[in-house]
Amino acid sequence: MKVVVQVSDSDKVAQAVKSVVNLVNDLGEELEEVEVVFHQSAIVATTSAESVRPLLDRERVKVVACRNSLKAQGISEDSLPRGVKVVTSGVGEIVRRQKEGWIYLKL
Numbered sequence: 001m002k003v004v005v006q007v008s009d010s011d012k013v014a015q016a017v018k019s020v021v022n023l024v025n026d027l028g029e030e031l032e033e034v035e036v037v038f039h040q041s042a043i044v045a046t047t048s049a050e051s052v053r054p055l056l057d058r059e060r061v062k063v064v065a066c067r068n069s070l071k072a073q074g075i076s077e078d079s080l081p082r083g084v085k086v087v088t089s090g091v092g093e094i095v096r097r098q099k100e101g102w103i104y105l106k107l
Contacts, residue, residue, distance in 0.1 A: 004097035016107035039066035039090025049081035066090030
């Protein structure tokens with residue numbers, strides 16, 4: 001199974017990261033891939049390796065940052081920790097994944 005996770009609220013980032021770790025721990029090998037898409041105010045979390053490290057350290061988990069949100073916040077893509085992937089639009093990425101049959105989870 002593949003899961004795309006939307007994180008858009010900066011106040012919910014820490015709990016969202018914990019929830020994704022719990023998801024991976026619980027479902028284990030049942031999960032083929034998890035993609036965590038950060039956008040809107042939550043985009044600031046992608047600038048801190050400490051914030052997203054629990055996700056980057058997991059197999060089968062990808063951390064994705066929205067380029068539109070980075071630009072809106074004045075954040076350079078070069079400032080992102082290694083392993084964070086940038087996509088043009090966070091919402092576009094989520095819609096594409098859903099079209100591909102991924103399970104959608106908003107945290």
